Amino acid sequence: MAVTEDAGLFGPDSITWKVHSEPILFLGGLRSLYLQALHPRAVAGVAQNSGYRADPWGRLVRTSNYVGTVLYAPTAEVERAAGRLRRLHAGMTATDPRTGEVFRIDDPALLRWVHVTEVESFVTTAVRAGMRLTPDEVDGYYTEQLRAAELVGLDPSTVPSTAAEVDGYYESMRPELGLTRDGAETALFLTVPPVPENWGGWPFRLGLSLSPARWAYLGVASTAIGLLPPWARRAYGGWGWSSTDMAAGLSLRGLRALTAALPEKYRIPPLRRAALERAGLR
Template identity: 35%
Template sequence: MVGNEELRSWLAEQVRARVVGPDAAERHAEIHTADGDRWFAEGSPIQRVHADSSMFVGGLRALLLQSLHPLAMAGVADHSDYRNDPWGRLQRTARFLGATTFGTVEQAQQAVDRVHAVHEHVVGTAPDGRAYAANDPHLLRWVHLAEVDSFLSAYRRHGAESLSQGDADEYVRQMAVIARALGVPAPPESEQSLRDQLRSYRGELRGSRAARDVARYLLWQPPMPPAARAPYGVLAASAVALLPRSARRPLRLPWFPVTEALAVRPAGEVVTRALRWALQPPPDAALG
């Protein structure tokens, strides 16, 4: 019979291999044990949020929300190979968050520089005739706002601990450090400012065929092995449940408040708790 520790190790290996890559253990050690100053103090709000399994829900919500900006979506549709290499795209995002949140100052800056280099080639013309560029500060701001709002919302709903208003504001301030490094001018530094800046984009957001294709792919056609489809489906449903109604309509996503309250939310808590248990270090793991 497989013991709890064997099951935990197996599940953690399966998740990390897909989310971080086959060299997950080496990358974790490289980031967490490297000597040097960090952008953020150990145990600060950004580290608590980004280390939590609720990020699986927050990441999906962020992708759905970001797709509502036509220029951001055009960049994804024209330059992202998300259908043929979905895990590669997820792994690159996970590595960026890991380096900037937990890595040394040098590792964080290297991660930012890599993103800038990739963004230089993400330019083109959207279906409506407008030009877009991934390094456009206005688009960078939208991507940043969607991520901060999604990660914060997911942690509040499914995170391991409650988050005070002060900690939530500090999380937004800490995310602003990364945003400024990426080229976002005057990013929000409080939750109220985050809400205000999100509202300022409402007139620019709309559904598109490309955005609905992304939603369909993420929610109903993910490249998952059969055994993982049920828990992934719960995470996806939890991400949709956290979207505002104004974001669901253009993506043609349903709104069932009673079902979400009675079924989706409890199921999401079960899956995120299971992932949290699997991904925590074993009790006898050596530190450092």
Template identity: 35%
Template structure:
């Protein structure tokens, strides 16, 4: 393409190439964000000026949660891991529409993570209170006869650890494999604050504590018929469009690949693990830069501008 095609014309209007590039970026951004938006409350990440939310831009969670691709694969991995806990699964089975709206569940989780990480303080606290109210109605009896309630502190800890451990694994694999252990520890300590506000107890707050917790929990995990049904529904989740189907399949398989080996074996994914690893890891590394380019106005960027704009506000 010539320099003339790249430059604005003499009137200052964008060139054809710039218009096409902008249109492509907008289309990609719309397709990507459709996977994780449109469910739950609408949040304003751009105001009020100067509001750092619950963590602020210097926190590790602002860095870890900023990459859409790693968070998407981590979220899928977390759902699969959570499904191995009989009581966590019972709540989803009895009180969720996952069979007909698995993308809705992903969107709701994404909204909560994004809102509590990057939202202003008022919105973040409102999201937490909203989820706590929902949890109060999620009660019942599991197939093994044990009662369950989503507000159970130990169960909340399991759900939290499955999420944050999966997000960190995805970040280390696809964003920054050299993140220092001290920064990882800080991430787990920061995000434990949200779990605590939801009512969790005995929350592991370091990488070593997370690993010890997962090891201790393995005896309680079961791959039941219900678990396999959830896996089937998730792995056959419809793409928002035909064009997004290849990327969707890549994300789903990358989520499986993030699981610990023992979890993959429990869920029946170990048979093709080597092939999956060989295809998904290079695939995600090719797709991720394109997604980052498309999300020029992503949530984390809007939040950073919100905090920075506070410096320009007249204190009077």
């Protein structure tokens, strides 16, 4: 396909654009946060350096904007955004609550964990929602995403680039994972975040709300948890039953049908729309 302008790192013929054409992938982003919270150092780094508790929705928007920029923005804009992120991480440290050791936020081991859990969550959510991807396309997605890994400062040769390599990476990481206090607080926060005032509802203790939006969000969060690998659900004190996988899959497909019925302005984010226009597609 002839592209008339800079379509960014990937472009309209990429597996990446195909996977991320699904609005339901917002749920994959949430799933990845639950996975990331199981890494004691990764979650400690977030807890000690991030203001997510004070501004959770603002942080979510900023993170989503970065991901969208990497996926769809012109190459120069992607490189500028990645440079800002690397400089931000380079100035941050945190303390391991278990050992007292101070570590850098841009430690390649932590960057690798965040990258792998994110891209694996995206493609897993797409497939389980019903997107038809061949095994070669899934591997192609992981390989394309090495470019995103390199942007944050990782050596691509150290990053899993196929489904089999991702499985092996998770298996090797499991002895290092566990639910710490920071992880439990983060997971609770992800499941029951503060509701913005404009969501409405009847507020009561702990800032919760009985609004329909609250119940809808709880359903989304429950689905994200159900989509976790069985070993991750067990780490949170849940069950690794296959019936949980089945229920989460059915819920995910229902949510996909709902998002597919949304008007185009909600289904296609501005960054993707602009990229499609640069590529001569509408």
